Amino acid sequence: MYHYVRPKDNRFPGLFRHDIKDFIKQLDYFDKKFGFISREGFINSIKNQETRKGVILTFDDGLICHYKYVFQELKKRKLWGIFFIPTLPFEESKILDVHRIHILISRIDSKTICDYLNEISIQKLFEEDKIEEFKELTYWNQTNDMYTLLVKRILNYFLKYKYREGVIDDLFKTFIKEKISLDQIYLSMENLKEMKSEGMVIGSHTKTHKVLSKLNIASQEKEISKSFDFLNNGLGKMDIKTFCYPYGGFHSFNEHTEKILDDYNVDCSFNVEKRDITITDISNRPQALPRYDCNQLKFGKTLND
Numbered sequence: 260m261y262h263y264v265r266p267k268d269n270r271f272p273g274l275f276r277h278d279i280k281d282f283i284k285q286l287d288y289f290d291k292k293f294g295f296i297s298r299e300g301f302i303n304s305i306k307n308q309e310t311r312k313g314v315i316l317t318f319d320d321g322l323i324c325h326y327k328y329v330f331q332e333l334k335k336r337k338l339w340g341i342f343f344i345p346t347l348p349f350e351e352s353k354i355l356d357v358h359r360i361h362i363l364i365s366r367i368d369s370k371t372i373c374d375y376l377n378e379i380s381i382q383k384l385f386e387e388d389k390i391e392e393f394k395e396l397t398y399w400n401q402t403n404d405m406y407t408l409l410v411k412r413i414l415n416y417f418l419k420y421k422y423r424e425g426v427i428d429d430l431f432k433t434f435i436k437e438k439i440s441l442d443q444i445y446l447s448m449e450n451l452k453e454m455k456s457e458g459m460v461i462g463s464h465t466k467t468h469k470v471l472s473k474l475n476i477a478s479q480e481k482e483i484s485k486s487f488d489f490l491n492n493g494l495g496k497m498d499i500k501t502f503c504y505p506y507g508g509f510h511s512f513n514e515h516t517e518k519i520l521d522d523y524n525v526d527c528s529f530n531v532e533k534r535d536i537t538i539t540d541i542s543n544r545p546q547a548l549p550r551y552d553c554n555q556l557k558f559g560k561t562l563n564d
């Protein structure tokens with residue numbers, strides 16, 4: 260699993276990113292050590308439960324760097340990847356809250372953001388069952404990285420969804436002040452069409468990138484169906500229907516989510532869990548396939564310079 264793969268960018272100086280040079284080194288390492296599964300091999304493996312050995316590359320969030328750097332590198336190597344797209348930015352030309360949080364953290368010291376959130380008594384806007392967890396977290400001996408984690412936890416998990424957009428709007432007004440255009444963050448539908456025609460697999464990553472386990476069944480269903488509908492209409496049907504959970508981890512979805520994905524004939528879905536995929540996973544629980552974060556493997560270190 261990859262997110263930002265790019266060189267240093269002065270517009271977003273503190274962005275957590277995997278440097279493109281390390282990405283290239285990591286591809287060489289995977290090639291030598293494990294090899295890659297072909298696109299056809301992957302589809303057969305999922306649809307017919309055949310064993311295959313090797314690496315599958317996946318890229319989340321529809322980021323511009325996936326077109327600009329990743330896709331170009333994969334093409335050069337005759338490799339393919341799965342690109343998981345949250346569709347709201349393409350449908351409504353809006354930057355997702357999860358990425359507005361990244362922009363904030365990349366430019367503003369996390370402690371400053373924490374102090375601001377404290378001042379507006381952000382705890383009053385939390386989900387009831389998150390307040391205890393929050394108290395525990397705030398007892399930590401905080402380093403800068405801890406503040407970053409805290410900002411992410413507050414804005415992504417603790418805050419009630421009905422308040423989140425407003426709070427992030429206020430943070431932007433206070434700290435960012437400049438309009439960030441969509442193409443600074445995301446690739447375009449044209450890019451996706453080109454990538455699909457060159458053998459890349461395009462999958463769904465919901466519409467609005469929310470924690471699905473926080474939503475009721477009807478809202479979860481909407482997130483999943485709307486995003487597949489949009490991708491099918493814009494790009495045409497895929498020969499394999501894939502999905503991955505926003506944020507990932509077993510806490511980020513529930514049994515209803517897996518049932519919806521099954522009912523919607525999704526061939527497989529990716530979770531985040533540090534182990535290889537087995538044939539048993541594919542046959543018994545195809546909607547929660549394990550996936551490594553690239554930073555858990557050699558040459559995968561994340562920078563925030």
Ligand SMILES: [Zn+2]
Nearest residue numbers: 319320505506
């Ligand atoms: Zn994501």
